[in-house]
Amino acid sequence: MRFEFTTEDEQFRSELRTFLAEQLPDGWTGPVDESSKDGWALNQRMRKALAARGWLVMHWPEQYGGQDASSLRNIIFAEEMAYHRAPGNDRFGTRMIGPVLMFYGTDEQKSKYLPDIAAGGIQWCQGYSEPDAGSDLASLKTRAVRDGDKFIINGAKIWTSLAHRADMMFMLVRTDPDAPKHRGISMLLVDMKTPGVEVRPIYNMAGSHSFNQVTFDDVAVPAENLVGDLNNGWRVGMSVLNYERSGIDYVAWGQRAWDELAQFCRDETGPNGLPLSADPSIRRKMAELDVEIEGARLLAYEVAWSQQQGEAPADVASMSKLSGTLANKSVLDYGLQLLGMYGVLESGSPHAKLQGRFFKMRMFYTSGEILAGTTEIQKNLIAWRGLELPRV
Amino acid sequence: MRFEFTTEDEQFRSELRTFLAEQLPDGWTGPVDESSKDGWALNQRMRKALAARGWLVMHWPEQYGGQDASSLRNIIFAEEMAYHRAPGNDRFGTRMIGPVLMFYGTDEQKSKYLPDIAAGGIQWCQGYSEPDAGSDLASLKTRAVRDGDKFIINGAKIWTSLAHRADMMFMLVRTDPDAPKHRGISMLLVDMKTPGVEVRPIYNMAGSHSFNQVTFDDVAVPAENLVGDLNNGWRVGMSVLNYERSGIDYVAWGQRAWDELAQFCRDETGPNGLPLSADPSIRRKMAELDVEIEGARLLAYEVAWSQQQGEAPADVASMSKLSGTLANKSVLDYGLQLLGMYGVLESGSPHAKLQGRFFKMRMFYTSGEILAGTTEIQKNLIAWRGLELPRV
């Protein structure tokens, strides 16, 4: 039992912090708005800079240009990036399709895509969700029909983050409509510039454009873009989701919000002329939130530590995602309560406190409990996988 | 819209308070322990005194010795009795089997039992739950077989409050094992002194004896003790449960506990030398609890008001029971927190604060969310009946 990182890990964390302080714009508070030109440019610049330091794919094996970095080293990376609200941590390429290709890809696929991902030279997006599927991902309907040396794709994907910025999509398609629903699915790689691919923006309720609907109208994709075996796409595709479920990003976002709120409480004066941080009811709630964050952080570390042991306890990943999103939400909710009438001034308003960030973040992170497996689904998984309760 | 009781209702409340102040022992804090000799004697005495004032069955029609008291008058009665932790409000007789007999009973049954109930001269108990049934009440297995002018009963009932004090039981038995489970049930009245009836105590985790297991070994009951039609017992029996589900008792218990806790906060000094009630975090929590109680009280009033309009919205009854039990529990939980190490000294201990009552009550009222329809069942009912969500 040892509740501290190694000296080397701590040194890495401190180098990363120095790097971020240098690379991010002065007074950077984030988060980045990737739909803006400046935001996207910063994302690109950061990604390249991370690649140059060898950090972008440090979790990859050396043979693919990585450093075989441990899961724990990796989680430090994710934690610091999220805490600093730093863009450029390209999860679709480096965390999702990259590892999938290493395991399931052909030699051609590996040599074609992996170097580009490692260099930060390509943006991927993930085509899984569909308009009618929701949590029942496996009910996806987008069809791909083999036609000579091509697949012809028809259908629609939704909630596709960064599709408007992406060069490539890895997507799940139905290749055998007669098989049981999990057995007729395949994974394809699609160039976003292929004729018939259309991207329409979906604005989220925080006001930013991060999602899209992507429609496929007789889109022809070379057959060699099949990843893994035909009709084995469910297994290939699900190997990606384990990453999505780690809660460290939410923990770090929550920690950052907590730190900002704590500073606000030290700086602002309450009705009695004392700093807000002297009010027992505020101290109490802030302490509670700190406990919630720390608990969620340890669960996220546990996920990483387990991976390092070669285990992948699915229930702990669910616990981590669930706890992280809740902790982050709790901090933001309390922030809005503390900010009172200032909490509902939108960012960009004169007089808004903390730049109106808390309102925007609260609206944005509503998605945390919905995307990549709702809180309800996580609880089901904990009950089924962790506790082996009966599914009826 | 009118959020106050009539002058007559308020006058009744005040008369009842005066009565309780006179009748209850000096310095009475309750709750009564009906398993003790003194406790049971007080219960009997209070019941007779209430009967003498005409209040025991004031909600009954005049023809049966009642006063046709309105549902609202009635809820005032229940609220004050519970607030004062006064024994003697005989719900099994006056609230349950009495009204059932008026509606379903034969003339003989009415004249045999109703006057006794009205005079406070008979104690009833309710034989519904069975060891293997739980929330699935209709799966009850206790059999009654017609044999000449008798029914012969075999089986067991459990969680039977006051069975050890009761003269009579009204019980549900299975009279047609081949019918669908809700259709083969009948209601019988059983004299507890009949040979073959055996009562065994079950102590609850608060340390008191309020429940029993009652076994029936070839118990012969006269056929005229059937209430309502043969095999129509499910409907007859369920007409009782609407009463059970009102939350006013829990609200009043919670209010009493809140009042005691508030006084404790005014009297006790915190580490800074000020009364606890000056601590903002305590003020905040006490205010929150007050809001929870008041909200639950209005829902209980709404149940009574609706009944007075001739309506019986099942979802509001469920909301009332759920809110009342939760509010009461919240107050007790906070009480234990405030009492700290003194909270876990048991009643009877020297040095125990508030006579160790909060611990005992917290343990006892754990049953609130379980008995008479669990919180989960109440939520199902709200969803099904109130919101018409689909049952699959």
Next chain:
Amino acid sequence: MDLGFNETEEMVRASAQEFLEREAGPELARSGDADAFWSKVAEMGWPGLAVSERYGGADMGLVALGVLIEQWGANLGRGPLFEFSVLVSPLLEAAADERLKKEILPRLADGSSSAAIAILEQSASWRPEDIRATAVKTDNGWAITGTKHFVSYGDEASQILVAARTGDRPSDVSIFVVNREANGISSETVNHASGTPTTVLTFNETTVDVFRIVGSENEGWPFVEALMQKGAAFRAIQLAGLGRHVLDITAAYVKERKQFGVPIGSFQAVQHHLADMAVSVRRVEQLARQAVWSVAESSPDAAKQVSRAKLAASELIPQVCWTAHQCHGAIGFTQEHDLHLYTRHALSWAVEFGDTAAHTDRLADALEL
């Protein structure tokens, strides 16, 4: 005890529901342009619903107004109805100079002009010592100088109710009705989460006629107190209406939306979410109606009931909205979907007329803690 609506109340409820479901709602909330809608509201006679007949109102009382505001909340009604009918008109009727009343009340009551309130300053606090704007006596009346924050409809209104310091004791505050066209008023727009047009108004030696003071000099604070209490009670009932509507659309959605081959409303977890929402909404409805009734009847318990209602509404209705988001899944997270409009209003109303900290403290005082 009567938890139902009497004939007048039911009439108001039914006509408000019918009208607002047709004319207001998300589309209006998005459009930003509410002029046409406001004309229709004026035709309904709603600004004057609780104004005395002698000033052109319908004199139907505050409880009926509460019924209206509940529906107004359910359908995101737009325009300064709340500001005038709940806040300004009762105060003017109670304490303003007859000349002022005759001059402005009829035009406000028929909706041809509108009013705003400018009380809070940078502190956003409802305590008299935090009123820093000053009113200084001049030959003809008063000159007001200071900055007021969170003024809803501050640019649209023709009359602004202003609280200003007129003496040195903390409570030496007076209330003035300032013509929006008067000299020295400048405004700055802020973006409010609810979309309600909101400004920061700065008064620079703004001249106010002597008859435009409400009540006596230095005696204005009790009016502000009363106004804050009304505001809190009516925001609570507005939140109740909103919560009911969000519950309704969510219940409808989970009956329709299918996943894993069945409506998601058949999953017990979803059913329990909805049940929790239903309990919260019902509790807030009753507490808020009780609060409005207590204020209308000047009940001795009004302070308690208002703070209870506001606390419950401010905590539970935003929670109802978040649970609704959870039940809607990704679609409810989009700008295109209407749900977030309700959430934005709920969050906004929750902090107005005293936030949780303020009402907690008031309630604890009232409970003698």
Next chain:
Amino acid sequence: MDLGFNETEEMVRASAQEFLEREAGPELARSGDADAFWSKVAEMGWPGLAVSERYGGADMGLVALGVLIEQWGANLGRGPLFEFSVLVSPLLEAAADERLKKEILPRLADGSSSAAIAILEQSASWRPEDIRATAVKTDNGWAITGTKHFVSYGDEASQILVAARTGDRPSDVSIFVVNREANGISSETVNHASGTPTTVLTFNETTVDVFRIVGSENEGWPFVEALMQKGAAFRAIQLAGLGRHVLDITAAYVKERKQFGVPIGSFQAVQHHLADMAVSVRRVEQLARQAVWSVAESSPDAAKQVSRAKLAASELIPQVCWTAHQCHGAIGFTQEHDLHLYTRHALSWAVEFGDTAAHTDRLADALEL
């Protein structure tokens, strides 16, 4: 970072689990008579697990002791193991007179005698100014007078660690090890919810030899602080163990118990209750292990980690118990069923070594609020 157990820790865990599941548990908790059990515990060498070898211990360190206490919590171990091994022994080893150590440590470490702590008074507060009992210098040593509350195993113990005031400044407190057989000690039994034998001890000019002071005169308070911190960290890990056990028995029950023809564990509402319990237990386990590790390593973050662990454990584990009651239904409400034994212990441990208010304040301080 290593969230697993090393070889020693795993050995302690496995043997503790094996032994305690067999020898302790509800039956022991009910019996009240723990003498036979305690002899076996002594044979296992547990009282001396973290005591130095020179005083007859196994010197396995505090982290291993934490692993043991987690299992002790899971199985409701009985007897003053916690009092001596967690609280008294580290303090004596660190600061007691060599003569005292040689005289009492070996007999405590081998379990042939036992220790108790008598620090808290009527205020139940862990602040130095609330220590009112006094120790006055005499010819041969000290005379202690005062009343100590909440003394677990106060009648069974042979040595009592007492905090008494020896000067006028708030922190002028000294620590003494008093022989339970000394003059002037009277005791009064209180009924504790956990069933732990608990007394109020009154000292009336009780004579204490001069070498029985621990550390220097007036310098005892930091020892009390350290003891409180250890107590809090180890209560947290004890609660973690208890929570895990309650989760296990509840999961087993809902798989077995059928209603409406299916195991109740197949209802989504029950599944989500269990999932919530599982998350709480896992969080508390990790926080508590981190706290014990921090204390063992004298980490600069120890104060934070201990308060976090204690706050989480004290809030979440009682909640886990209440949810377990909800899942068990009526059967879990009976005295006969074991569940309430865990609930009683959880409620008791939650308020010991600093309740929620105390640790909240400490944590807020440590977080520079």
